[in-house]
Amino acid sequence: MQGCNRPEQDNPPPGRARHRGVGRLRVRALAVVLLVVLSLTAAGCTPSRDSEVEPTAAPPSTTGFVAAEGRGLVVDGEPTRLKAVNFSNLYHRNLDGNDLLESQHHSEVDFERAKELGFNSVRFAFDGEWFVDSPETFMAWLDQNVAWARDHDIRLILDLHTPIGGFWLDPTSDAVSFDVWSDPALQQKNADLWRAIAARYKDEPAIAAYDLLNEPVTTDATGEQWKELAQELVDAVRSEDPNHLLVIGGIYGVDGKYGAAGIDQHFLVDDENAMYDFHFYEPIKYTHQYASWVEGPIQDGGGYPDPDIVLPTGEKVMLPESRISTPSLPTGTTDWAAYDSGIVPLTDASAIAATPLVTVQGGMQGTATFDAITVTEYGPDGTELRTIIDEPMDKNGTLDWYQWTFGGDPAAPPGFAREATGHEDDGSLSISDAEDASAVSGWSNDGRLFKVTSGNQYRIQGYMRGQNISSTTETDPRITLHLDVYTRSPGAAEGGFIERDKDYLAYEMAKHLEFGADNDVPMSVMEFGTVRQAFEMEDKGGDQWVTDMLALLEENDLSFAYWEYHGTQMGLYLSGSGQPGEPNTALQDVLRRELP
Structure with a gap:
């Protein structure tokens, strides 16, 4: 896990990143200024629908909405899977929402590149503070990317990667804040954010789903804080939008730190059109070896399989x-x-x-x-x-x-x-x-x-x-x-020990999939991936790890999103700032070969 003062070229993956400084984060979290409705927010009111920028209409030729059906997904009754790559959108930089339209993370051609590699979707990260900075610019930025996605037959999974008033993705950062869990006003602001998005895009099938909050880490001991907020966010979306699939992440940590041993990570929300998500980086010592943002960092994590x-x-x-x-x-x-x-x-x-x-x-x-x-x-x-x-x-x-x-x-x-x-x-x-x-x-x-x-x-x-x-x-x-x-350990899987191979990945994945089977709901893996060293160093086997992961995702009918599109450590393109540069050729070759 890395601190917030790393060189700019280091582009950390989700769950282990840096963020804007404490002052900016907390001031904004406690005093949100919606530029188009200054008088209303000063009085503590929620902006009216009339104050929002008018959404752009989708062309009549777009296909239907993605929906949950049993343990899978359908579009107009036909089975489908979301095969996505993560656009991090430089969420961990000190970006101001007013500057989103000038963002250098990607351009329209990157949707075309994602499609060529075999992806049909993009998990599209955003920081809730960007909406606070400028609702108009934020919505115009989303409009632009929705249009690009639609034009290239790509669906977007909108991902609230960091909420208004909360940041825990890098526990070593001085920007860490858990205020969202204790401040009802901040919770309301996040609900209002999703309500505004839902109102704008309720009729837009180029958006596949709303991923309501990335990797929640609560300050209580049970994760109840996330369960309660999750339902509040669900209700906010449904007050405007009956159409879109919701992605509900599990509990990633309690007591203000990552790790939820002994707690049921997954839980149901009161909504029939929901998919339940987990992130998968097993074994962590392999997928994150040499990663600069991991506290330590982990050194040689061996090869795969071994x-x-x-x-x-x-x-x-x-x-x-x-x-x-x-x-x-x-x-x-x-x-x-x-x-x-x-x-x-x-x-x-x-x-x-x-x-x-x-x-x-x-x-x-x-x-x-x-x-x-x-x-x-x-x-x-x-x-x-x-x-x-x-x-x-x-x-x-x-x-x-x-x-x-x-x-x-x-x-x-x-x-x-x-x-x-x-x-x-x-x-x-x-x-x-x-x-x-x-x-x-x-x-x-x-x-x-x-x-x-x-x-x-x-x-x-x-x-x-x-x-x-x-x-x-x-x-x-x-x-x-x-x-x-x-x-041997009587009663334990594989006699108590399992080798590092596809069977191990399946064993670890099954711990999550039991929830989907028990509740007859779809599940997804909206983050998985491994470091560039797994492809570049001899006998590391990154291509085999990705091959086995894609096979398991298909075998279990799971939608997914690879982390990430571009970044110095885990990207399909190995650049950390600016638009995508050097391709991770070995990884891209695997994706072209294995994405069904």
Whole structure:
């Protein structure tokens, strides 16, 4: 996740972007000025229909509206799918709505290019603040793009990418605001925005759908804030427009941050003509490797497919007798020193996967620090086969590790820290005062899970140091680097582990599709894509990832939108500002070949 002061050429994808400064964002969110109705807004009134710019009429030759029917979409009763590419429209720049007609994001020819690549739609992002800046210019800009789309047989999916009074797509930015969730006036302004759009385009079939809000992240713990606002936005549209399909995104985060573990992401709104959306960038360490806007950033995320990378599908079942450990860190104060498990054979035929951990158990006072883990695989004869993990655990690398404690008194937890110094670098992990002898505390990284072969040999090496280490019992604490080894997990999909391939993508996608099946409603994937490195670097397999994704989208009758049309990192054209420039030829070749 990146800050808001990146060089202009960096063009982040959705969900991880920068925005205009705090002052402008919040002042506008709290004091919206609709230029054509100054007197009404000063009094807190909603503008009347008479104050709006008259819409342009659609030609009589346009086709019918896209509509939900069961789990799919139809146009005039015939099945259809929206196959879109995202136009980000530089929403993350400091654009002023008054300047939209001079926007350099695209021109009419880009609709023609999208059609030539095989797309039939464009997901068209906009910032709610642009409407605040100038309703007339905003509507004229939409009119222009609707006309271009219509002329090239493309449909638009209008996407409120950032709402009036809200910005959470880059949590590291100083422009972050969640005011929309607590201020009814801001919620009303967003409803009025959609009401104005709906009134203008209710008879325009070149618009396929209204995507009511991109990636909602609420400040409550349950996502109810988005459920309530979603229905308010639905009602606002339907007060003017009975025709258009609505796109309802799920809950992308709660408590003011991304992530909604344990919460049902999807929910129904009270409307029969709705499609329910999710964004899909799995596995994230692959699709976002080297991405500048991701906090860290993620470095080498491997290739696709990769049978040596396995991912858990359920609770992991450990083989304790197969654990491979280094000697323990001694008591007292010690400087950085290397620790080595030696080369250890893995003899249990049921072993499937393993992962490195650092742990403290047995009751410890003081601070133990860990760094620079390497895992190596050897054949039965001792021949070195590969370095599986070479984890520097520097400042960026430690971000992928998570802390945990098993057992013990929850009222007396140990201390965990990502340190600013390490063994020959700027990061390490530490555990302090894990005094409860009945607890086990540690750091883990599920991204380092790897496939093992029974009969082969494995070795873990790394560095540890101690500061004032002592025991809280009669025996010394056990402080080690080690490999936990796992077997099949009864009842879990694929026995608890699945290789990084199309089956894994299908497994992750199925978690969302269950909602559509249970409720007999259509679903969509309005964002998916991967970084340019997946196409440019050897053995990364970006073309295969896109091929498999398009196949799964077709197999599940899902409408979709590829992220994005142009951008330095994930674009079909690799330019971040101005109009599209250098083509991502490998990606475009896949789309031409695979888009049905």
